[in-house]
Amino acid sequence: MFVPDSDLEQRLVAAGVELLAEAGTDALSLREIARRAGVSHGAPRRYFPTRQALLAAIALQGYRKLTGLVAETIGGPDADPRTAVLALSRRYVEFAHDEPEMFALMFRHDLLRGNQIGLRETSTPLFGVLVDLLKRADRPEPAVTAAALWAALHGIAQLSQWGTLQVVTGAADPDPILIATVDAHLERSC
Amino acid sequence: MFVPDSDLEQRLVAAGVELLAEAGTDALSLREIARRAGVSHGAPRRYFPTRQALLAAIALQGYRKLTGLVAETIGGPDADPRTAVLALSRRYVEFAHDEPEMFALMFRHDLLRGNQIGLRETSTPLFGVLVDLLKRADRPEPAVTAAALWAALHGIAQLSQWGTLQVVTGAADPDPILIATVDAHLERSC
DNA sequence: GTGTTGAGTAGACAGCGTCTACGCGTGCTG
DNA sequence: CAGCACGCGTAGACGCTGTCTACTCAACAC
Numbered sequence: 001m002f003v004p005d006s007d008l009e010q011r012l013v014a015a016g017v018e019l020l021a022e023a024g025t026d027a028l029s030l031r032e033i034a035r036r037a038g039v040s041h042g043a044p045r046r047y048f049p050t051r052q053a054l055l056a057a058i059a060l061q062g063y064r065k066l067t068g069l070v071a072e073t074i075g076g077p078d079a080d081p082r083t084a085v086l087a088l089s090r091r092y093v094e095f096a097h098d099e100p101e102m103f104a105l106m107f108r109h110d111l112l113r114g115n116q117i118g119l120r121e122t123s124t125p126l127f128g129v130l131v132d133l134l135k136r137a138d139r140p141e142p143a144v145t146a147a148a149l150w151a152a153l154h155g156i157a158q159l160s161q162w163g164t165l166q167v168v169t170g171a172a173d174p175d176p177i178l179i180a181t182v183d184a185h186l187e188r189s190c
Numbered sequence: 191m192f193v194p195d196s197d198l199e200q201r202l203v204a205a206g207v208e209l210l211a212e213a214g215t216d217a218l219s220l221r222e223i224a225r226r227a228g229v230s231h232g233a234p235r236r237y238f239p240t241r242q243a244l245l246a247a248i249a250l251q252g253y254r255k256l257t258g259l260v261a262e263t264i265g266g267p268d269a270d271p272r273t274a275v276l277a278l279s280r281r282y283v284e285f286a287h288d289e290p291e292m293f294a295l296m297f298r299h300d301l302l303r304g305n306q307i308g309l310r311e312t313s314t315p316l317f318g319v320l321v322d323l324l325k326r327a328d329r330p331e332p333a334v335t336a337a338a339l340w341a342a343l344h345g346i347a348q349l350s351q352w353g354t355l356q357v358v359t360g361a362a363d364p365d366p367i368l369i370a371t372v373d374a375h376l377e378r379s380c
Numbered sequence: 381g382t383g384t385t386g387a388g389t390a391g392a393c394a395g396c397g398t399c400t401a402c403g404c405g406t407g408c409t410g
Numbered sequence: 411c412a413g414c415a416c417g418c419g420t421a422g423a424c425g426c427t428g429t430c431t432a433c434t435c436a437a438c439a440c
Binding site: 024025026107110123124127141143144145147148150151152153154155156158159160164165167168169176177180181184185 | 214215216297300313314317331333334335337338340341342343344345346348349350354355357358359366367370371374375
Binding site: 039040041045046 | 386387388391
């Protein structure tokens with residue numbers, strides 16, 4: 001092995017992301033990731049003290065991607081807040097649908113629980129965007145509404161990805177529910 | 191072993207529920223459950239072809255309990271729908287808070303995915319209750335609103351249990367968010 | 381040239397889920 | 411009543427897992 005081939009850390013995470021997308025959460029074993037990265041099963045330990053730490057690093061990639069995807073949708077500072085919120089919501093649900101395994105990994109409680117991932121780092125960005133949009137829409141108590149909206153959004157993403165919404169409503173498309181949710185929080189002007 | 195001590199199946203599930211509450215999702219190994227039930231590690235196989243099947247049976251207990259708890263709250267057919275929805279929501283979030291491990295197990299996608307648990311059996315009851323309440327409140331499109339409400343509820347329960355809401359809003363109590371959500375979907379009469 | 385250090389290897393260990401062969405008591409059949 | 415089949419649980423094996431530890435070996439400092 002002559003190639004320095006540095007940054008095994010990054011390669012491990014990349015291999016993990018790939019394996020996750022291909023084979024799902026359960027297949028994300030330390031040894032298989034190491035195998036994919038072309039190193040022995042002990043190697044990851046230099047960079048990640050435990051398997052959970054590696055999984056957390058993989059999930060962090062997902063958070064970064066989701067944050068980026070969402071940021072793309074909200075438009076400039078003079079865009080219509082309601083339109084922006086709806087676009088953001090659609091992207092969120094879309095992400096959960098397109099990368100269900102990553103979405104599942106990101107919101108496994110055990111990763112959050114062990115403080116392997118900082119709750120603040122991962123969740124505050126999206127929340128901040130929502131608060132901004134609600135302030136621009138002149139909503140009262142933007143923090144409370146943002147939290148409610150985000151929770152709703154997350155619930156829709158989750159239930160939609162599971163197929164629960166489809167079973168229960170008979171419709172495959174979660175968009176009506178998304179619209180109802182955004183309207184419920186943003187259109188009420190009485 | 192002279193005691194017939196029948197219904198090992200139920201004993202295994204009970205041991206699993208106990209272990210889950212004590213030690214969390216990760217500790218729910220087939221072998222430990224068997225140990226707690228006082229049988230060898232191969233015994234569960236007679237009743238549950240795979241570990242996932244056993245986990246699904248344990249989760250089913252949670253669904254039953256949650257359904258019962260929720261049913262307690264909604265009152266008679268002439269109770270105020272908004273009050274009933276709020277009470278139901280509080281119970282749901284309360285359940286997630288009181289039994290976080292069970293809640294987490296219940297909504298692990300892999301159990302649903304493998305069709306070990308029927309989506310219809312587990313999710314329709316709660317949804318049906320919501321639809322009924324919304325119909326009684328004379329809401330348009332009760333199915334869509336019920337789905338939105340349920341998803342919101344679920345998201346609040348999840349985020350609240352993780353502590354995300356607390357981190358993001360600074361308040362430990364999810365009740366304002368719950369009220370904002372219920373009001374958003376039920377109070378808008380304009 | 382000789383330590384020293386750090387990255388990665390290799391083997392061991394206990395625990396896991398699954399599979400298979402094997403006891404053994406119960407109850408039906410002749 | 412004898413014999414047999416069957417259901418239930420045991421026990422051991424297998425490959426896989428995460429973690430720990432001892433080791434190799436190249437690169438670098440002095």
